[in-house]
Amino acid sequence: MKGKKDKKKISKVKKWSIIMAAIILLSMALVLLIFKDKIFKTNIIGEYFKLTELTEYKENVKESKIKRIAIISQSTNFETEDKEDIEKILDFIATIEGSVDKSEISSVVSNTYGIVLYYKNDTNTVITISPNKFAVADSDYYNNKHAYYTTLQKLLKELK
Secondary structure, three states, rough: OOOHHHHHHHHHHHHHHHHHHHHHHEEEHOOOOOHHHHHOOOOOOOOOHHHOOOOOHHHOHHHHHHHEEEEEEEEEEEOOOOOHOOOOHHHHHHHEEEEEEEOOOOOOOOOOEEEEEEEOOEEEEEEOOOOHHHHHEOOEEEEOOOOHHHHHHHHHHOOO
């Protein structure tokens, strides 16, 4: 009888060990899935990607909750709540492409535009565009694929 009780205890320990190992593996897989973009750099040096594909954009920008947008610089202070203007600016943002900036230090020149997205809950996100670089919400800077700075200047003339 004592042998049967020992076998039952051993089988219970094995059962619980397997359950605990499965729980640990599932929780590790869940953490990996949630933080995969932070753990693995998804953007490779030399490859181009859209600004809207960046983790910083996905985590910070809530397009459905935007109530107004401002485009600001040293000489510009444009602000709009018009839905058509907001849509044009968001369409412009969706065209921005860039690549990883491989330099350790990025400096932004003084002639930089900030596109400020204001939300209904009184928070905001700033997208910075300079002649050579862009960033979302004070993230890393990325190299522009095209001259988005001049395209933004043309868009501003069209909106005014």
